[in-house]
Amino acid sequence: MDMNLKIHRFVEGKKWVQDYKLTVKTGMTVLEALTEVKEKQDPTLSFTCSCRSSICGACAVRVNGNAELSCEVLVETLMKRYKTDTLVIEPLGNFKVIRDLVVDWDPKYATIKKIKPVIEPKKEFSLETGCKQSPEEFNKFKKYAKCILCGSCVSECNKSALNQEDFLSPFVFVKAERLVADSRNRSPQEQLKAIVEAGLWRCFNCQECTAKCPKGLDPAGAIEKLKESTFAHKLDDNVGARHAKAIYDDISDSGTLDESKLNIKSEGLIMAALRAPMAVRLMRTGKMNPMNGHPVNPEIETIRKIVKNAEAASKEAE
Amino acid sequence: MSFLHVKLGLKVEKETVSLTSNEEEYYMSNGISRRTFLMGAAAAGVAIAAGTYFSWNGKNIPEEVKKGDVTYDVLVIGSGGAGMRAALAAAENKGLKVAVMTKLQPTRSASTMAQGGMNGVTKVTDKEDSVESHMFDTIKGGDYLCDQDAVEYFAENAGKNIYEMDYMGFPYNRQKDGCFHQRKMGGHAHARASYFEDRAGHAMVHTLFEQCLNHGIDFISECIMLEISMNGDNLNGVIAMDMRSGNILGIPAKTIIIATGGYGRAYWVRTSNPYSSTGDGIVAGMNVGIPFKDPEMVQFHPTGLSANGVLLSESSRAEGAILVNKNGERFMAKYAPEKKELATRDIVARAIATEIEEGRGIGEGIRAGVYMDFRPIPPERIRERLGQVWELSKRFAGVDITKEPVPISPTCHYSMGGLEMADFHTGASRVKGIYVAGECSCVSVHGANRLGANSLSEVLVFGHTAGDGAAAFAKSNNYAGSQDKLAEDCSRWKDTFEEVTNRRRTVGKTVPEIRDAMVNTMWFKAGVFRDEQHLTEASKELEALEKEYSHCYVGDNSHVFNTAFYQYIELGNLLQISHAIVQGALARKESRGGHSRRDYPKRDDKNFLKHTLIFKDKKTGKYRAEYKDVVITKYQPKERKY
Numbered sequence: 001m002d003m004n005l006k007i008h009r010f011v012e013g014k015k016w017v018q019d020y021k022l023t024v025k026t027g028m029t030v031l032e033a034l035t036e037v038k039e040k041q042d043p044t045l046s047f048t049c050s051c052r053s054s055i056c057g058a059c060a061v062r063v064n065g066n067a068e069l070s071c072e073v074l075v076e077t078l079m080k081r082y083k084t085d086t087l088v089i090e091p092l093g094n095f096k097v098i099r100d101l102v103v104d105w106d107p108k109y110a111t112i113k114k115i116k117p118v119i120e121p122k123k124e125f126s127l128e129t130g131c132k133q134s135p136e137e138f139n140k141f142k143k144y145a146k147c148i149l150c151g152s153c154v155s156e157c158n159k160s161a162l163n164q165e166d167f168l169s170p171f172v173f174v175k176a177e178r179l180v181a182d183s184r185n186r187s188p189q190e191q192l193k194a195i196v197e198a199g200l201w202r203c204f205n206c207q208e209c210t211a212k213c214p215k216g217l218d219p220a221g222a223i224e225k226l227k228e229s230t231f232a233h234k235l236d237d238n239v240g241a242r243h244a245k246a247i248y249d250d251i252s253d254s255g256t257l258d259e260s261k262l263n264i265k266s267e268g269l270i271m272a273a274l275r276a277p278m279a280v281r282l283m284r285t286g287k288m289n290p291m292n293g294h295p296v297n298p299e300i301e302t303i304r305k306i307v308k309n310a311e312a313a314s315k316e317a318e
Numbered sequence: 319m320s321f322l323h324v325k326l327g328l329k330v331e332k333e334t335v336s337l338t339s340n341e342e343e344y345y346m347s348n349g350i351s352r353r354t355f356l357m358g359a360a361a362a363g364v365a366i367a368a369g370t371y372f373s374w375n376g377k378n379i380p381e382e383v384k385k386g387d388v389t390y391d392v393l394v395i396g397s398g399g400a401g402m403r404a405a406l407a408a409a410e411n412k413g414l415k416v417a418v419m420t421k422l423q424p425t426r427s428a429s430t431m432a433q434g435g436m437n438g439v440t441k442v443t444d445k446e447d448s449v450e451s452h453m454f455d456t457i458k459g460g461d462y463l464c465d466q467d468a469v470e471y472f473a474e475n476a477g478k479n480i481y482e483m484d485y486m487g488f489p490y491n492r493q494k495d496g497c498f499h500q501r502k503m504g505g506h507a508h509a510r511a512s513y514f515e516d517r518a519g520h521a522m523v524h525t526l527f528e529q530c531l532n533h534g535i536d537f538i539s540e541c542i543m544l545e546i547s548m549n550g551d552n553l554n555g556v557i558a559m560d561m562r563s564g565n566i567l568g569i570p571a572k573t574i575i576i577a578t579g580g581y582g583r584a585y586w587v588r589t590s591n592p593y594s595s596t597g598d599g600i601v602a603g604m605n606v607g608i609p610f611k612d613p614e615m616v617q618f619h620p621t622g623l624s625a626n627g628v629l630l631s632e633s634s635r636a637e638g639a640i641l642v643n644k645n646g647e648r649f650m651a652k653y654a655p656e657k658k659e660l661a662t663r664d665i666v667a668r669a670i671a672t673e674i675e676e677g678r679g680i681g682e683g684i685r686a687g688v689y690m691d692f693r694p695i696p697p698e699r700i701r702e703r704l705g706q707v708w709e710l711s712k713r714f715a716g717v718d719i720t721k722e723p724v725p726i727s728p729t730c731h732y733s734m735g736g737l738e739m740a741d742f743h744t745g746a747s748r749v750k751g752i753y754v755a756g757e758c759s760c761v762s763v764h765g766a767n768r769l770g771a772n773s774l775s776e777v778l779v780f781g782h783t784a785g786d787g788a789a790a791f792a793k794s795n796n797y798a799g800s801q802d803k804l805a806e807d808c809s810r811w812k813d814t815f816e817e818v819t820n821r822r823r824t825v826g827k828t829v830p831e832i833r834d835a836m837v838n839t840m841w842f843k844a845g846v847f848r849d850e851q852h853l854t855e856a857s858k859e860l861e862a863l864e865k866e867y868s869h870c871y872v873g874d875n876s877h878v879f880n881t882a883f884y885q886y887i888e889l890g891n892l893l894q895i896s897h898a899i900v901q902g903a904l905a906r907k908e909s910r911g912g913h914s915r916r917d918y919p920k921r922d923d924k925n926f927l928k929h930t931l932i933f934k935d936k937k938t939g940k941y942r943a944e945y946k947d948v949v950i951t952k953y954q955p956k957e958r959k960y
Contacts (some may be wrong), residue, residue: 012878026716027625039830042883043873050592052428053628053710055520058426095673096797097881098562099377105423106377111530115926117528118878120488132496132774144520145489145514175528182487 057150067152137183144178153209167199170209170219201240255297391792393571398427399777400756401577402526405783417536432519435511436774438476447508460765461911479778503770511771522941554749554799564877580733609931610761612904615734622729624687687727743786766911
């Protein structure tokens with residue numbers, strides 16, 4: 001079976017898409033296909049890889065628009081998934097490209113530093129005698145200790161595509177949750193503060209990171225958990241948290257969102273006033289009418305029950 | 319105290335800053351002519367390497383390194399477990415300048431792939447455990463080629479390092495009393511391996527990396543070491559290429575710690591090691607006079623996938639998978655009548671190699687193997703306990719092991735040999751200022767065969783030790799190197815780069831062609847089985863390959879992330895490593911641990927209870943073997959039986 005690779009090339013300022021033809025072999029991964037091109041057809045094609053067993057995180061690329069660990073995913077699988085004999089290979093999204101499929105990790109490492117990426121062990125623990133932790137406490141964060149720093153989660157992150165300056169890459173939130181939920185940590189207060197400042201509430205909730213993580217770590221879930229922790233640690237005096245609380249209050253009280261007050265509750269009167277032109281536009285199109293009383297959903301009792309059950313379920317999950 | 323790219327680094331920097339605003343231009347960096355020649359000395363009046371400098375786009379290198387404004391007290395080469403542990407230890411000494419250099423990014427190392435755990439006597443799970451027991455198991459496992467004083471130091475310190483990692487945040491699997499849990503690995507009498515699921519190495523590397531980030535340790539990433547620069551007996555520093563810009567860096571350092579990992583890639587596809595295990599540090603160390611100790615000691619794991627060498631866990635056989643040859647015969651009974659498939663790694667690896675050699679294997683050449691058949695195991699148990707094995711077989715060999723057998727063959731797993739560590743209390747090599755740690759070193763703790771979960775603990779113990787040792791040296795010594803010589807060496811490498819990368823297609827074989835020929839030589843003539851005739855042939859073939867290497871075709875002359883040149887450097891290193899393996903194997907006329915001579919099938923303590931030291935002559939480039947006695951303290955050699 002033959003296949004075509006369309007590889008996005010970028011060398012010293014020149015950009016182009018280059019076509020290569022290959023014969024598909026059993027068990028041929030995307031990385032093996034790239035390697036074959038480099039060794040047999042074009043030594044100038046550049047990419048990075050190391051372990052070829054999906055643990056080192058060096059080889060993630062974008063194939064037909066989606067991030068993949070190239071050492072892990074089979075060419076055949078992708079050809080079937082996309083019903084095509086042509087695979088388009090690009091560097092990961094939301095990274096600066098250095099050359100071909102090689103991307104720049106430095107800005108990402110710099111953002112890890114923002115969250116103080118270590119635990120500060122409780123006073124009773126020491127370097128000489130280690131720490132204590134129950135298996136249950138260990139279970140709370142172990143999933144998030146499995147991030148391999150491959151960058152797949154950030155590749156299609158919509159928030160990162162808009163602006164990375166005021167946000168952390170999804171994997172940094174995974175690391176953060178791993179530290180915040182670790183019972184050995186004296187207090188996650190400092191970390192949570194840093195995380196809120198670094199953009200916790202700016203996540204779009206689009207779930208692309210969770211869909212792309214090759215290790216199934218659910219970065220979007222980690223972000224939600226971190227948000228919950230900010231409430232538990234009284235770090236809820238910010239727009240995001242107030243917005244979430246306002247929505248919660250509206251839904252519990254009336255079963256509908258009161259758009260005219262939501263903004264004021266979230267951002268405060270002055271900031272909200274600056275958004276007056278938007279309010280005027282909303283009123284004009286009939287999407288918001290401050291003169292009318294806020295309607296109550298006729299199914300309010302059912303809605304309250306749902307909220308109650310959801311709260312009970314999340315407590316149980318803990 | 320500046321030097322080298324001094325002022326020109328600054329100049330270049332200024333010109334590039336304005337470009338970064340636009341992403342397109344950021345890449346293009348047109349502000350700098352590709353051939354800006356800057357000759358002569360800088361304003362500072364120190365010698366400058368004549369040559370071409372290119373725009374520094376990345377933050378992969380600290381600014382002061384680019385400017386030549388720093389002399390490191392401790393420069394660690396390699397960012398695996400040993401390297402980062404060493405850096406953390408050295409950085410505890412406030413005021414010392416410490417950096418970790420890596421040819422990749424910090425978490426892409428072989429340590430990350432380690433699965434089982436790290437050994438250390440803590441008695442948290444098994445009260446009966448003792449330092450003596452760990453020591454004895456290690457020595458017996460190493461077929462008595464271990465230096466027993468070093469093993470004692472190792473066993474005494476391994477436990478401490480496990481507690482330290484706990485305090486640093488390693489996500490240990492826990493037991494009910496809140497302590498980390500320890501499990502028993504093959505060849506050990508007690509449960510002493512602490513772990514995180516089946517990804518202990520990954521957890522270790524990431525924990526250390528986070529600590530390094532938090533301590534603000536400098537990383538010099540994506541820089542491949544080309545050479546250690548010496549001025550007579552004094553260390554100048556390290557010559558490296560920045561992958562991003564193609565600039566050749568001369569980084570002055572009072573001490574360096576070589577922690578570059580093993581050399582499994584000498585067997586290329588027949589290894590479970592990452593692409594990066596090319597013995598770079600060992601070669602650089604040999605070239606400045608450090609001997610390569612016991613290079614012939616390579617551990618072969620019996621069950622790698624024939625397709626690509628990826629490991630299928632030992633638990634496959636433990637759960638009941640059997641080995642079958644081309645004729646459907648379960649052959650292990652011939653080699654180990656009682657234990658059959660459950661015999662030790664070396665015995666099973668040799669049995670498989672024999673079957674293949676005698677024509678009862680499947681497939682051909684480097685990918686020949688035998689079948690591993692999982693069908694005696696109920697499918698639900700395969701799904702429950704061998705999930706990863708199922709997945710790897712399915713993915714790489716296209717085989718559903720619940721329905722069909724999968725082709726496997728031995729795969730190079732670990733390098734016991736390495737740069738001689740002259741003093742295990744400090745990690746020092748025999749060359750002043752150069753320290754060694756981890757798989758690239760030979761302490762010798764593992765002797766002729768390493769036991770499971772001893773490698774991660776070695777990395778921690780001796781990484782820590784070497785970090786302390788190098789820091790102590792740096793504190794009590796001034797920089798004695800010559801920056802002129804460092805600049806000279808830089809300049810030479812610049813010329814090499816230009817010459818090598820601009821060769822025409824017609825000059826000779828390609829890098830992958832020579833590498834594949836090397837692998838055929840190494841696998842069939844210096845692999846699981848060795849003998850005089852094949853090793854002599856191998857030596858000649860390698861010499862011929864080195865000649866071809868000297869005029870091989872690289873095929874890429876770009877200065878930006880030139881992975882073709884990078885692979886050219888790695889191949890050069892692998893060829894030298896292969897030579898040393900063959901010389902060591904020729905010299906050791908006995909069979910011990912991972913080294914198996916058909917013509918000398920027995921262990922010979924009378925003549926070979928000693929280490930091989932392979933030196934490379936600086937002038938002639940010839941290899942020479944010397945011997946060094948094994949240190950025996952508590953345990954007299956006995957026949958090794960399991």
